[in-house]
Amino acid sequence: MTMRRTALKPPDAQQASIANVAERAGVSIATVSRVLNGVANKASPETVAKVRQAVAELDYRPSSAGKSLRQKQSRLVAVLAANLANPTMAAIAASTEVALRKQGLVMVLCDTHDDPDLQDEYLREMRAQQARAIVFLGAVASPMLDMMRGGSTPLIFVNRRDPGDPDGDFVGIDNAQAGRDVAAHALERGVRRPALIHAPLASSATRARVVAITESFAAAGCPIPPSLILGPPEREHLAIGYAAAGMLLQNGDQFDALICTGDLIAFGVHRFIEETADPAPPPIYGFDDNPLNDWVAPWLSSVLIPYSTFGQAVAELITGDLVGTDRQRVLPHRLIERRRS
């Protein structure tokens, strides 16, 4: 017969509850709760001290489940990213995480793959979790999104605006201005016939960039011919660029610059050009300014978007540290010029 030994060290000291704290401090549960939540005029200094002491001794931290159940709200903030493999999204998520935890909030990160059904699934789940707020990194139109708009859960749209309400809470740059900046920069340097390669126009950011660029060149007297505006249907930005460069070089149309609506597209373009050993590649423009650019793409001029500050803006929108009118946080961008090939 086997003897069951008790473990030498209790493996799993049961997490202390508020009741344990109350008992140890010799006060009621209610008092502990009030002390911890800083309710004024409800505890003498000595009581406060006793409670804090007990909390420290037991390493107590309030149970999220209990709190959420009672308050009908959790400390979770959902971040729904269209594509986590995109380093840009990852960068925003990282900065958001830091800003949120400074506010005592916890980020849960989901990848919607730009799929409305999956986005809805996550929205349902987050409603069940009573998420404090939902942050979209590239929202897509979906039924649940329509339902939740106007509800009590704040919805915050980053980069790409709410497809159903252009005035919703927004964090991002002025994409039209960024497009004009790129066009102006190119025009100043003598570019007159650029090719424009863009991602699917479903995104408001991409649309704004494309429109601003085409309008700028048209206004300067050199409208971009339609044959030089390409938006291959590939799913990945890299593949879009590679395919577009192929089409461009194949039909032999002349161009004196390459403007891409994203850095990854530019990477794909550059790869194709390099493989065909073009002696003098034209200037290439991108958007996002991937942090790796300085290291691996010194040939790419790109619009630097301050993604590392996006998180702070998102957190401010959530915690409401700002007045009601300022729900559109348009952050500054800057064109970084690179020339070496």
Add this chain to the structure above:
Amino acid sequence: MTMRRTALKPPDAQQASIANVAERAGVSIATVSRVLNGVANKASPETVAKVRQAVAELDYRPSSAGKSLRQKQSRLVAVLAANLANPTMAAIAASTEVALRKQGLVMVLCDTHDDPDLQDEYLREMRAQQARAIVFLGAVASPMLDMMRGGSTPLIFVNRRDPGDPDGDFVGIDNAQAGRDVAAHALERGVRRPALIHAPLASSATRARVVAITESFAAAGCPIPPSLILGPPEREHLAIGYAAAGMLLQNGDQFDALICTGDLIAFGVHRFIEETADPAPPPIYGFDDNPLNDWVAPWLSSVLIPYSTFGQAVAELITGDLVGTDRQRVLPHRLIERRRS
């Protein structure tokens, strides 16, 4: 005086609770719960149908808070990443997220910045959240980690092993074998005097790679001289590579290959070399095989690590779909050779 208009459409249809479902289906709360949890022999087919109907009509989903409170366990899985800005970590996180949600689990992602205090703060928070499991993407030794080891919450270590217990649950590659593979590949191609540039040796993965590489070359009769083994103290991999290349070229030591313990290090190295316009850069080796390599680093041979399958392995470890002995999931790697400069 202002008239307060009631909103035209009820803005926030209160989330349905199990009680609403029970009422609508004409059964007790207990029955609803049992139907939803698939308890056998506890409901007739008609009852099940009524309940499911009510659930569908109300778009009901169980409250996470209620569930967690009762079961003393949530559906949250914490992923503690050492550095989210690293694309490798982001890739693992992305694949983990997908695998977890297939199991109905929710990923919360945190960035510890390799800081023991911050890691402990997160561990405390996740204990309060009653997380189902905790996944470390680059763990660092810390007091709370010591406390939780042996507790009931599974701890899973990815890439870098548990600093306090090399036999803990692990997902990753055989770094020693990968190091030997790189060395063998280089030796076969005539490399006899490589430089070795590595990240801080705090990580078990880095250590294993460095040891395997040096031993392989020693065994082949050409030990790497200490002056060619560099580990600059910079914090960022890119900066490590750049600094090391500077030191290497400055003191003029000869070498016929560059082996870096990570792709980002290789990016930094390559940048420095390109800036000094070396006519014929030596072969460069890295680890990770960043997905961007094909596009922006066609000069880099790298050990492809199947990060996209890590998530699946992690999820299996958590849900216990495998037998007890198999808690060390060593996944296959492959050296990708690239030559074009």
Add this chain to the structure above:
DNA sequence: AGATTGAGGGTAAACGTTTACCCTTGCTGC
């Protein structure tokens, strides 16, 4: 025919919080 069993389903306790409400005590103002 009485005992046993299994299916089907209801009751209520418990999980850890927060907070409305109540009670006591000592002080202020008249």
Add this chain to the structure above:
DNA sequence: GCAGCAAGGGTAAACGTTTACCCTCAATCT
């Protein structure tokens, strides 16, 4: 001399689940 008030603190309900326990009824066994 007492109404009123503020400070300090306790009691208990409520939040949404799951599950141990109990009850009833019909079928099967002996």
